[in-house]
Each structure stands twice: as structure tokens, then as C-alpha cells.
Amino acid sequence: MAGKVQFFSRVGKTRIIPIGLKMLVVFIVLILLSNFITNFISLQLTQRQIINLNNTIMVSQLKELYSTSSNQYQIYLYSGNRAETVEALNKVAATGFTNANSVALGVSPDGQFQFFSDANELAVWPDFDATALKLLNTNREQGIEEGSISFGSPYGDYFGVYKYQSDWDYFIVRAEMRTDLQKNNYRVYMIISILIITLTLFFVVVGYIIIRREFRGLRSFTDDLITMQQKKQLQLIDISKAPNDDVTYMAASFNALSMQVNNLLDTFQKFVSKDIVAKAYAGRDVGLEGKQRDLAMLFSDVKSFTYRTETLGNDIIEVLNVHYNRVIHNVHENSGIVGSIIGDAILAIYGTLDSKRSKAYNAVISAWNITRATAELRQEMLARREEIEKTRKLTESEEKVFQAVMVDVGVGIDGGKVFYGTIGRNDFEDPRQSHMTNTVIGDTVNSASRLEGLTRIYHIPVVVSESIKNEVSEETARYKFIEIDTVQVKGKTKGKKIYFPFDTNEMDESLLVQYQQFEEGLKAYYEGDWKTARKVFKGLELDVTQVFLERMGTKGAPADWSGIWAMTTK
Structure with missing residues (x-):
């Protein structure tokens, strides 16, 4: 089970954002927009109400000023002191001021101020707004002596109410600066906005906890899917602790589909080569295609297979399966792929998969591993025989079976240019009619098969070509390549050197000395000095020398001797 998905984790170059976070962000934006827009509309409507309320208040204050001015006019007629009347009006006006820039004034029709009172007592107005x-004056001429008025000032725009005072012959104006009301509105707006944000953050935390709790199953599913994509392998999603909802149902459906696909993939991987599987996993189309490639071919065949089949009957399948289980493991372990299995023979291909070692080196390692695996199998059979013979001897039929299961193989390896790809039919309209197979075609394939056949003649487990020998020798000194012969196989016009890869890590050094002596005798054999060659070969305890001793007999080399032995059979 993978760890929890972190915000903005990646799959490749794609960022993965939890769906719960997306939903939460959308809800936050919508809630904030809804609250701010509602608040703004509410304030606009409230501002209208405030203006109307202020107008009502100012009308009330205007009436008081008007009444005071009428009374002061009577006092003025008696006292003749105009300054006292102005001071009285200013005092009455000041008691009604509620904002920083509230004003009350008296302005004559010609624009002269008769009295002036402002809340901050610092305003200096040179004259009244002419417009x-x-x-x-126009309204007064039309008989309208009171109403609402808007006017400008050195400090800003005002709105208010007015009434004409006929005794004094001036207009009494009570007004408020518009920005004062707007400041109040903005202050209220800010307070409400802070409350909205605070409450929103609170509910966001609550909502996040709830959403995280409700979507914990989906988060776990996402973790599993990311792990599958990274491993390129379908697995089952753990729904044991998931809630009973539609997301869990979706995960359960995925599990059912995953099991079916995994069954298909398992079958697919068993019947096609590893490079085709890797190509399919990478998401690339597998079609009819191929090209010339430089590859190494390994051909392995079970010796005396006809005898084993006649002896074991249908049980030969079980023996082959035990044998191939080890062979195929060795091929895959050394970056090879199985090209084909034909009865008792297997063709392995090297060079199609990435590897730190060369294709030839991997092929030689596989060859020796295959021979060791079959030797281990024979040792197991010998141990089983010894256990049985502690109590009784094997019957004649049991002896035949024992000999039949003592599997031995020969391995031939060659390298070179071959055609490698898929052939067959690819029906796009009806895929059921399609059938393709991965194959390798070329003389190198046939050569590997013929080299394997030479293992029986020369009584050595592995035979390789000169191209394999050269490639491995450039890479490692582990293998000493012993030249065995120069042969001209049937169907070919030129001779070809063949080699035995002596493994210095595994084989006895004294045996290497004998093979080196064999090469000295082989040199004499090539030069036509068969007498010397026979002498060297007779002094060695190598099975391969018997081939040359039988070939030379007691005769000398033919007059037209080229050192090349022509094979009469494949």
C-alpha cells in the first residue's frame, strides 16, 4: 500500500491534485463571491436608506433652524444686533451635526453667506456653488422655496435640504458631505468582509476535515493507481475499509476488470517474447514490422531425443518442462529472449534488450548455465537412483527410463545480421482474424543450429563461431576460446572456424593446459603434418581428440589438403 498522496504529486509530468481539494477550492470561491456580492448589494441598498434617513434628519434640523431664524429676526428687529442672531443660529446648527464635515449655512440670492457653521470649524469657503x-433662485422664481440640493465645495461634494427664509431673504441649507457617508459604508463593508473571511476560514477547516474524511477511500484508490502506473502492473485496490458509496463501487468494478486483464496479460507474457511485452507495456503499437539487426543466436537441443521419446512416451512432456523451466530462466536472467521452442530445441536471441554486457557475452554465459542446469538435473537423477539401489536393483524397464531422463544438451552460438520482427496477418477491421508471430530470419540462425549439431561430433557441450569469440574476447578475459576445427558445413562453400569457450572461473586449470596442447596438435593438423598431430592428440585425455584420430587414421594428409574439413551431413 503506497503512502498518502501529497498535494501536487506527479505521475510523469502530470500533477495529481486531490478531487476533494478541487471541490473545496470551488466551494470557497463560490461562497466568498456570493457573500461579497450580497454584502455589496446590501450596502448599496442600505446607503440609499441612509441617505433617505439623513434627509429626514436634516429636514427636521432645517425646520429647527428655520424656526430659530424667524425668532432671531424678531429679536434683531428689537435689538439691532445681527451678530447675536448669527451666533444663535450657529449654536443650534452645531447641535445637529453627526459627521465630520456636516454644514449649515445661510446664503443670500446673490451668493453671500449670511451665517456658516461646520462640524470641524476649520472650513473656509470663499463662495457658494454658483450652479x-x-x-x-430658479426654483424660488417658480414658487419652489424648499427641497433637496447637491452642491460642490472646496472639500468635496455635498447633498442636503434647503428652505427659503423670507424675513432674512436668504436660503437656509443643511447638508452632509457624500464621502462621509461612503466612509461609513466602507467601514461597515470592511467589518462585514472580515467577518465573512473569518467565518469562511472556520468553515473551510471544518469542510476540509469532513471532505478529507469522506474522500479517504478515493485518496487510497489514487495511491494504488499511481503505484500501478509506476510499476506498470495491474493490482487490486484495497477496498476493505472503504465506505459503501459509488466510488467504492467504481473501485470494485476496477478490481474485477483488473483480474481479467491480469489473466490476459499473464497468458500474453507466456506466449510472446520479453521485448514485445515491454513494447506493449510502453503503450506502443505492435504491428507487422521488422528490420535488420546485429544479434546473437543461441540454439540448444536435447541429445538422443528420439530414444527418450520412444522410452518415455507422453511423460517426455514432463521431462521437457523440467528442463525448459531451468533453460528459460537462464535465458531471461542474461537479457535474452526465447525466439521459439520446437520440441526438444530452443532458440534464444540476445541483443534486443538493454544490458550492461554484450549480446555475445550474455549468450556464452547462458550456454554454460544451460549445460550446468542439465548436469544438475542428471545429478539429481543419479542421487535418486542411488537411493533406490540401496534396497534393490533397477529393473530393465526402470533402467531404460533412467537413461531416458538423463537429459544432456548441446549448445551452438553464432552472431551476425538477421531480420528480426513480427510477421503474419494484422486485420484492423476484425482483430480476431489477425495472427502474428515474432521471428528471426537469417543465415546466422541456421548457423547456430549447425554449430549445436557439431557438439555431438566433437563431444564438447558448447560450440561458438569466430564472431562470438571476437566480441567476448574484447570484453572479458574470463573465457579462453579454444579453436576446435575449421569446417565447411553442408550447403556452404567456405570453411568456418569453430571454438570452445573455456570458462576459467569454473573449469580446472589442468584441463586448460590440455586444450592448449590440443591447439598445438591442431596447428600441425592444419599444416598437413598429421604424424605430429596424431602424436599430440594421443597424449591427451580429451574426447575431442578421438574425432581427429579417427579422421586421420594412419594416413597422411591428402595432396590437396586445405585444413578445412567438409561436412557431408547437417
């Missing part, structure tokens, strides 16, 4: 004054 507003003209409107006041």
Missing part, C-alpha cells in the same frame, strides 16, 4: 445657487 447650485442658480438652481435655488
